[in-house]
Amino acid sequence: MNVMNELTFPIAPFGVRLGTRLEGKGAREKLLVTLESIPEPGRLIVSLDGVEVLSGSFADETIALSCARLATGEYGDRYLVVRSPSLEIAEDLSHKLERRHLAMFCLIDGRIEVLGQLAFPMRETLELVNKLKETTAKELSELLGIRHNACLHRVGKLTELRLIRREEIGSAGPHRAYRLFSVIYT
């Protein structure tokens, strides 16, 4: 069963107009402490509600750098998701994620966007995982009509970016078998 612990980290207490790296660094330290406090598997919703301006510098220092550290596996089975009142507010964050070759989910008024850099085949796979909520690489490769190895590559990349959750469930022939979970629909 795909159950995740969740906390929300509001950015607005740091200011409604967020601009400098110095301020961003202070916010990042608090964000990472909160992230680490969530039992695994855990999801931290970084809320931009109430924020009017999020500069590229602040966004990079607070959110993109946290996302980069998450991608190294430093925070275990935990995930970051942004919630924003509009795509415009998260625009500079998306640009910074792109520069870092990272991607993040952004929840906007019930809709899901992917911020940052994610090629079409990855987006296609990600959308399918979200639709199925829980699946396997075998099922995915069949539904996508691609080779199993190609599917494993996509799944590996999406896992590395912390956009899906992967649990090893044994092996299937020469390959490891994984159960894949959406980090949004839990």
Place this chain on the structure above:
Amino acid sequence: MMRLTVDTIDQVIEVIISKESVRLDLTGVGFIDPYSLLLLVLCLRYRQMFGSPLAVRWPVRKDALGWMRAMGFFAEIDDPKRTWRSEASSRSDALQPITHITREDSVSRLVNAFDKRLHERYPLTDEARNALVKIMFELFQNIPQHSNATGEVSDPYGLAAMQDYTDSIFLAVADMGIGLARSLSTRKDLMDLSDGSALNRIVYDGLSRFSDPGRGGELRRIAQLVRRWDGLLIIRSGEALLYMDAERGDIYDAPYFPGVQIGLRLSRRVFGIDSPMVDNGAFL
């Protein structure tokens, strides 16, 4: 009437920084833009630093002289150690007087002060207002973050000012720091760039002195916005000057001056300010 603007100020700089010059005649000047005003302050201070102050004849036109005074120009050159000011000018035609930027932890306060001043004068659209706030955040914090990255500047600081015209809003930010090429030279792979190449790599490739890919790219983003908004962007560093508008972006040779100086002119239409395009000190 002589106009000191982004198009003419380099002629004055050449005179000021020449060691042979002993006096500067500005009597015929009837108009100065904020970019030229900040460069004038820094150039005069540059001369003072080298122990060779210039005798300056100031503009005779009362409106030009009055605007310079309202922008804090004379206080600035008389007492460069003053701390930053943000009091509203008593003259209604000076939008945001010359303001000092020294520390990153004061940048938010300064940006909010600039924004408040603009907002008090105009009912700006949220979109335009927030976009300008983002630009100010990036330009202002560049000074404490980059202008003295090597630690070789004894008194690092920057200046900012803003003025509105009948057709546009003009923001200027300037420092006398190490400049773009020296800043990039702290990276081993970018050690020998000329001023022009450094400007080019920063504005078009989004490079910064950090190899971290998340750093840098801000001036490139600003340049893209300026183009989209049909504005004008001037970036001057060392011996190079970028002149960018909606149609072109060229880098020219310029008389040497230390640091980075930036002028940003945006049409009032961008801010949702609908006003007639009459020439009253505007850039027509």
